[in-house]
Amino acid sequence: MILLEENTNYTEILKREGMKSTRHRNAILLLLEQSEHPITAEELYISLKGKTATINLSTVYRTLDTFASKNLVIKSTMDDGKARYELNHHEHKHHLFCVGCHKVISIEDCPMGELQESLKKKIDFDVTGHKLEIYGYCHNCKKG
Amino acid sequence: MILLEENTNYTEILKREGMKSTRHRNAILLLLEQSEHPITAEELYISLKGKTATINLSTVYRTLDTFASKNLVIKSTMDDGKARYELNHHEHKHHLFCVGCHKVISIEDCPMGELQESLKKKIDFDVTGHKLEIYGYCHNCKKG
DNA sequence: ATTCATGCAAATTATTTGCAGCTTC
DNA sequence: GAAGCTGCAAATAATTTGCATGAAT
Numbered sequence: 001m002i003l004l005e006e007n008t009n010y011t012e013i014l015k016r017e018g019m020k021s022t023r024h025r026n027a028i029l030l031l032l033e034q035s036e037h038p039i040t041a042e043e044l045y046i047s048l049k050g051k052t053a054t055i056n057l058s059t060v061y062r063t064l065d066t067f068a069s070k071n072l073v074i075k076s077t078m079d080d081g082k083a084r085y086e087l088n089h090h091e092h093k094h095h096l097f098c099v100g101c102h103k104v105i106s107i108e109d110c111p112m113g114e115l116q117e118s119l120k121k122k123i124d125f126d127v128t129g130h131k132l133e134i135y136g137y138c139h140n141c142k143k144g
Numbered sequence: 145m146i147l148l149e150e151n152t153n154y155t156e157i158l159k160r161e162g163m164k165s166t167r168h169r170n171a172i173l174l175l176l177e178q179s180e181h182p183i184t185a186e187e188l189y190i191s192l193k194g195k196t197a198t199i200n201l202s203t204v205y206r207t208l209d210t211f212a213s214k215n216l217v218i219k220s221t222m223d224d225g226k227a228r229y230e231l232n233h234h235e236h237k238h239h240l241f242c243v244g245c246h247k248v249i250s251i252e253d254c255p256m257g258e259l260q261e262s263l264k265k266k267i268d269f270d271v272t273g274h275k276l277e278i279y280g281y282c283h284n285c286k287k288g
Numbered sequence: 289a290t291t292c293a294t295g296c297a298a299a300t301t302a303t304t305t306g307c308a309g310c311t312t313c
Numbered sequence: 314g315a316a317g318c319t320g321c322a323a324a325t326a327a328t329t330t331g332c333a334t335g336a337a338t
Contacts, residue, residue, distance in 0.1 A: 186302085
């Protein structure tokens with residue numbers, strides 16, 4: 001589990017994971033770090049095309065897959081059929097999706113702790129991870 | 145929110161939702177009811193081809209979409225890129241995905257209750273729904 | 289120098305759509 | 314008989330892959 005802090009040297013992190021440090025990889029890590037919410041491969045690609053000379057969508061996908069396999073990023077596939085990627089910060093976070101304005105709010109609360117223990121005891125299931133997405137109305141979008 | 149019980153007449157349910165009762169729709173509802181865990185469109189299609197004379201994959205997708213729009217079924221898209229569908233039973237369930245044998249175990253525990261209240265109080269966010277998927281190793285697949 | 293990363297184009301996979309014919313109400 | 318289903322084939326959309334070239338160690 002890697003903790004990326006501001007001003008972290010990406011080359012270090014990449015090296016530590018046995019990956020070469022390239023312009024694209026550094027750029028992708030930077031963008032992921034700057035984004036407050038999970039982002040699609042295509043969104044990354046579009047941002048990158050503006051900044052980096054050339055980059056190919058395949059490269060974005062390949063890079064994200066590699067990062068995901070090293071647990072540097074977390075991939076979540078939404079019901080719109082597109083996967084979103086976010087940095088795997090050390091702190092465990094979940095996201096509130098406002099169904100009114102589509103804003104995404106990150107929270108640090110996670111209710112899994114007790115459930116995890118209970119599953120272990122009740123049915124001998126060892127939890128290794130989970131995905132929780134919460135939908136609802138934010139302060140501004142409340143009905144009424 | 146519709147509760148489907150054993151021996152429910154699907155025609156009734158379909159009519160109530162303003163949908164015509166057809167052989168395919170009934171067959172799909174039956175299969176969904178018989179399946180203990182969320183199932184892909186293709187899995188449904190394959191099962192149906194064995195039983196019903198002919199059915200087309202498009203029809204399966206269209207039917208599932210229609211059902212989902214009436215809240216008869218719940219669609220969840222997984223990281224393997226395939227959507228799974230399940231009946232929207234009144235009881236709220238979650239699923240454990242074994243990363244060893246890919247078995248799916250349904251549980252009725254849900255840890256959202258307190259978090260929901262706390263989000264309401266802390267940041268005035270009204271939760272209307274959530275998705276929780278849990279990954280790990282089942283009894284048979286435990287490492288070691 | 290060797291190993292790994294990338295661009296490009298083409299392939300794959302899941303899902304959607306247009307339209308003509310066929311069931312339900 | 315009108316409105317709504319369904320099959321079929323073709324279109325999309327997201328993601329993956331093969332291969333030749335280019336860059337990092």
